[in-house]
Amino acid sequence: MDGKHSRGPVRGRSARRGFARRALVLGTVAALVAACGSDDGGGTITLGSNYSDEVPRAALAAAVDTCDLDVEINTVDHNTYQENFNTYVQQPDDVMAWFAGYRMRAFASRGVVGEISDVWENLDGMSEGFRSASSGLDGEQYFVPLYYYPWAVHYRVSVFEENGYEVPTTWDELLALAEQMESDGITPFAAANDGRWPQMGMFDMINMRVNGYDFHVSLMGGNESWEDPRVKDVFARWEEILPYYQPDVNGRTWQDAATAIGNGEAGMYLIGTFMVDNFDPEAQADLIADIDFFAFPEINPEHGQDAVEAPIDGFMMAADPANEEGAKALLECLGSADAINAYLAVTPSVVGAHADTDTSVYNDMQRKSAELVGNAKYISQFLDRDTDPDFASSVVGVALADFLADPGQIDSILATVESQKQTYTFE
Amino acid sequence: MIGATDRRWLIAMVGIPTFFHVLLVWIPALVTVGLSFAEWNNLDPLTAIRPVGGENYEVIVTVFGTRLFPALFNNLALVFFLFACTAAGMLLAYLLDKNVRGTAIYQSIYYFPVVLSLAVVGFIWKSVMFSREAGLLNLLWPGDPIDFVGDQTRLFEVMVPFTDVPVGISRNFAALLIAMAWRHIGYVMVLYLAGLKAVDPSLKEAAAVDGCNEWQSFRRVVFPTLKPINVVVAVITVIEALRAYDIIAALNVPRGTEVMGTLVTSALIGEGAGRVGIGSAYGTVLFVLCIGFIIWYVYNNFREDER
Numbered sequence: 013m014d015g016k017h018s019r020g021p022v023r024g025r026s027a028r029r030g031f032a033r034r035a036l037v038l039g040t041v042a043a044l045v046a047a048c049g050s051d052d053g054g055g056t057i058t059l060g061s062n063y064s065d066e067v068p069r070a071a072l073a074a075a076v077d078t079c080d081l082d083v084e085i086n087t088v089d090h091n092t093y094q095e096n097f098n099t100y101v102q103q104p105d106d107v108m109a110w111f112a113g114y115r116m117r118a119f120a121s122r123g124v125v126g127e128i129s130d131v132w133e134n135l136d137g138m139s140e141g142f143r144s145a146s147s148g149l150d151g152e153q154y155f156v157p158l159y160y161y162p163w164a165v166h167y168r169v170s171v172f173e174e175n176g177y178e179v180p181t182t183w184d185e186l187l188a189l190a191e192q193m194e195s196d197g198i199t200p201f202a203a204a205n206d207g208r209w210p211q212m213g214m215f216d217m218i219n220m221r222v223n224g225y226d227f228h229v230s231l232m233g234g235n236e237s238w239e240d241p242r243v244k245d246v247f248a249r250w251e252e253i254l255p256y257y258q259p260d261v262n263g264r265t266w267q268d269a270a271t272a273i274g275n276g277e278a279g280m281y282l283i284g285t286f287m288v289d290n291f292d293p294e295a296q297a298d299l300i301a302d303i304d305f306f307a308f309p310e311i312n313p314e315h316g317q318d319a320v321e322a323p324i325d326g327f328m329m330a331a332d333p334a335n336e337e338g339a340k341a342l343l344e345c346l347g348s349a350d351a352i353n354a355y356l357a358v359t360p361s362v363v364g365a366h367a368d369t370d371t372s373v374y375n376d377m378q379r380k381s382a383e384l385v386g387n388a389k390y391i392s393q394f395l396d397r398d399t400d401p402d403f404a405s406s407v408v409g410v411a412l413a414d415f416l417a418d419p420g421q422i423d424s425i426l427a428t429v430e431s432q433k434q435t436y437t438f439e
Numbered sequence: 440m441i442g443a444t445d446r447r448w449l450i451a452m453v454g455i456p457t458f459f460h461v462l463l464v465w466i467p468a469l470v471t472v473g474l475s476f477a478e479w480n481n482l483d484p485l486t487a488i489r490p491v492g493g494e495n496y497e498v499i500v501t502v503f504g505t506r507l508f509p510a511l512f513n514n515l516a517l518v519f520f521l522f523a524c525t526a527a528g529m530l531l532a533y534l535l536d537k538n539v540r541g542t543a544i545y546q547s548i549y550y551f552p553v554v555l556s557l558a559v560v561g562f563i564w565k566s567v568m569f570s571r572e573a574g575l576l577n578l579l580w581p582g583d584p585i586d587f588v589g590d591q592t593r594l595f596e597v598m599v600p601f602t603d604v605p606v607g608i609s610r611n612f613a614a615l616l617i618a619m620a621w622r623h624i625g626y627v628m629v630l631y632l633a634g635l636k637a638v639d640p641s642l643k644e645a646a647a648v649d650g651c652n653e654w655q656s657f658r659r660v661v662f663p664t665l666k667p668i669n670v671v672v673a674v675i676t677v678i679e680a681l682r683a684y685d686i687i688a689a690l691n692v693p694r695g696t697e698v699m700g701t702l703v704t705s706a707l708i709g710e711g712a713g714r715v716g717i718g719s720a721y722g723t724v725l726f727v728l729c730i731g732f733i734i735w736y737v738y739n740n741f742r743e744d745e746r
Contacts, residue, residue, distance in 0.1 A: 099708070417590075
């Protein structure tokens, strides 16, 4: 008993210390939580950013610097940012980086992001196309575009020149070129599907060439059956080029496929212009300069090459920002030519949304990107930006992987998509 | 006797952890069960939660049966597979316990995978080992390159009773099993090493004197004394198999390798998912499996002890 008592105070102290520590931890947590919500206007504007790679991060900082505002940029790893966006958007920063189209509308229509139509009144140099991509279903604006980048068929100019290849503009020419490459010992199509999004681009392009942009929108909006003969047509066309694909598509990363273009093993690669980011800007500068792209060839003359896939990245405002005035000032600034010029001075892999973007600094690829999109009658975002994101990844992405693994099963795969689609509510 | 002060401390020491445990584990778990009977997009206010009865469960076993059953089958296969790994880990521990030269080095090598972060594990298996173009396994393999990550062809196929959903082990899941074994064996080995150190050497000597060979001495003398460790390892093995997630997620969840853990996260916290009801239903299925096993196991274990 005595021994116990003599140890008592010691135990008590250590336990108290534990308490003190716990209280300290709780206090810190409380302080952090308070810090998140207690900005009382002041002057500081918070900007949530998923520009977590080194180059885009520096580029965004340069763009924000042109605004002459007191901005605090909170950068989060981009995968984490996107995956947790549903949670984040409920306690967000004043301004947050996001994507245009359905992927923005899904949040706008639920009222969890702020309407910024008055910012748009002060924006000049944004085309009607960008305005509609920034508008919610109610016709008001919820998004300010910064830049975009097109998806197109990439190839190496030197490989085409050495072998006397011509850029194909029709499906038949594409198939003939593929056949020619095959006999020359080059794999015609570099292809990846790791993460189950890269091949969504191929589906979108064939679909818009065969059935047109309006059908794409309607299909993504859940208004068409996936067992429709028009959808089956898309997969029938796709099957015609599958034999020319790199084998084992589903396990390959887009970077590995880009490498196959880089070392000349493969001839063509449908992907976003970001594919050049796979190469070192300094050590492989010659290779990057050798890469060019062409618009996906025509399949149905009715639609020609009138649609291009060009995802737009930009910013939204919180539904209830701590510093609304500052947030709107920042958005207006980010929608200006100065901001995008500063951004592009750091990285030339994308194209400015603003009409007055300084195009004199563009490299060939940026110039062609702007031209490709400028000449397009219709601009789509991307499969996972044009429809319910979970439907895109959990249903369509899975179906495309299954199709690539076993094209013969397409009928039952599409039946599954159609039945699973019924459990989603589209806008 | 416990004094009043001591009792207060005792209550505090038991009470505070219990409070946090209930708050952070049990309440969310029960809320998840509740939400599995509702339809809700987590962007909407709480007032938008709409009860739908068992509809979510009906949807995941019918419309999404082609996702649920293969995932459940993969989890089940993992339970059996990880028990085989557990046996391998036990063997390693037994051999290393014999104080072979360089034991510490072997131990470190086998235990190393356990301390690596998810990102590192993902990189090692995706880029260094499995990559079709540059992976070590494909460089060593003499034949055509193998698509370890993407090949979803099933090695065998069986039909789930009462449905038309085929399940089986796909090739890429078989490859992932290697990655999981790589980690699980080291984990189990360390636990058994600790247990073996505690076995009284005189027991083994006595067994040897009585004429036991190595296997008999292990089976009849050492193994039974390891019982407390066996309980812990068995529970860990089953829970690891049921909650498997990280290595698969690090490889971007290739088609064919889905497990319950990946279904829950993609439906519940995936970007813009907001299908809280369906995600919770997946989660509840997993929860029931885990808790069911633990209750069954602990119950049987205590009953044996009482006998």
